[in-house]
């Protein structure tokens with residue numbers, strides 16, 4: 001399986017990369033870790049004439065805390081997320097999720113930016129970023145803008161990113177100390193995408209739920225932020241009744257495909273199971 | 289399509305070559321460098337038979353373009369044994385513990401295990417299993433592969449302790 005022929009550039013600055021993409025138009029694509037793009041190119045599904053490799057652009061790398069947020073460079077690999085003390089200290093759900101993506105070799109090269117820009121509803125990071133209310137920083141010929149993860153996904157492989165734009169960083173608001181969190185993913189084996197998965201972040205005050213955010217992976221054309229289910233938890237003690245109400249609301253917004261991972265009904269029910277488990281673990285971890 | 293010049297360090301040796309941008313690293317290694325240790329098992333990024341070390345990371349060379357390895361340090365199974373032919377502790381472990389049957393997965397297993405032991409010199413059984421979760425073996429059932437990696441860890445740790453004393 002050999003991809004079709006293409007031209008290749010590996011510019012060293014963001015400006016050069018943006019200019020190249022603008023000049024080459026829609027037959028050109030950014031290349032990050034290549035672990036979604038290369039498998040797709042081997043299948044020769046889409047003609048691709050030019051790759052602009054982002055690996056030499058230093059400004060797309062690194063993780064820093066800034067103004068109450070973690071700013072994670074788009075070219076940060078999943079392995080680098082797992083190794084980052086800043087992430088362990090401020091937002092460990094990112095590591096819990098990264099560890100459930102594929103295997104060590106894939107995580108060596110697969111990047112956060114590629115994972116969220118790809119637009120495949122099977123990717124795990126997009127729902128997590130919706131749960132965390134992250135923003136995506138996009139650089140294009142006209143300058144830079146930020147789009148919320150909750151607004152970014154339009155349908156499978158269609159996003160708010162314009163062809164010439166490069167995702168430069170993901171800005172994750174640091175959840176309050178003592179927040180409870182969990183990412184629960186059902187998969188058939190290591191290296192498989194989710195049959196269903198749920199990301200949960202909650203905060204408590206005086207034993208009742210102060211804030212809640214729930215998002216779901218691979219249960220529709222896009223990652224799904226479960227706004228109503230999240231709101232239904234606020235002010236409750238996260239008891240059985242509240243959890244079941246949220247589960248019903250979350251199941252209600254799913255529209256999974258029937259495929260090798262199971263029929264649609266089953267996957268919807270598994271979304272509920274993942275959400276119950278995630279809420280249970282998030283509650284056990286939360287302080288207050 | 290125009291060929292691109294790449295320069296990289298391959299098992300410690302500087303090499304220069306012309307490749308098409310679409311040439312996968314595995315094909316470059318096997319067909320241009322004639323290093324046939326890394327195997328092509330699935331071509332779909334799942335089996336890990338093509339695993340090599342790139343800049344201190346395990347990668348599946350069927351899912352990397354050779355041009356992406358420009359300037360990189362690549363290590364393949366051919367570079368694992370000492371120049372005088374003495375086997376690496378992992379190769380010895382695979383032989384001693386029957387860590388292979390047909391041997392098809394072995395080059396990838398060895399290269400992944402080599403990096404795993406650099407990252408974690410004293411892994412538990414569970415850590416070994418997770419560490420090699422990107423490498424499939426159709427023959428052994430993994431039991432003896434895990435034992436072989438543990439054998440190598442023990443041998444390498446003992447050697448290090450001795451050197452420190």
Ligand SMILES: Cc1cc2nc3c(=O)[nH]c(=O)nc-3n(C[C@H](O)[C@H](O)[C@H](O)COP(=O)(O)OP(=O)(O)OC[C@H]3O[C@@H](n4cnc5c(N)ncnc54)[C@H](O)[C@@H]3O)c2cc1C
Nearest residue numbers: 030032033034035036037102110111114115123124167333
């Ligand atoms: C065997 C296997 C199993 C996998 N399992 C999972 C899994 O369970 N969960 C999961 O989430 N993922 C999984 N993946 C996918 C993996 O995580 C990919 O690495 C990831 O989806 C894409 O990241 P990348 O850096 O490899 O991007 P690439 O493949 O290089 O790019 C993906 C797409 O995003 C675009 N792009 C990349 N970076 C940017 C940028 N900075 N700006 C604009 N556009 C950009 C590219 O043009 C391309 O269209 C798996 C992959 C493999 C091979």
Ligand code: FES
Nearest residue numbers: 329330335336350
């Ligand atoms: S041949 Fe590369 S993972 Fe199977």
Ligand code: FES
Nearest residue numbers: 389391425426427
């Ligand atoms: S020994 Fe045959 S595939 Fe592993």
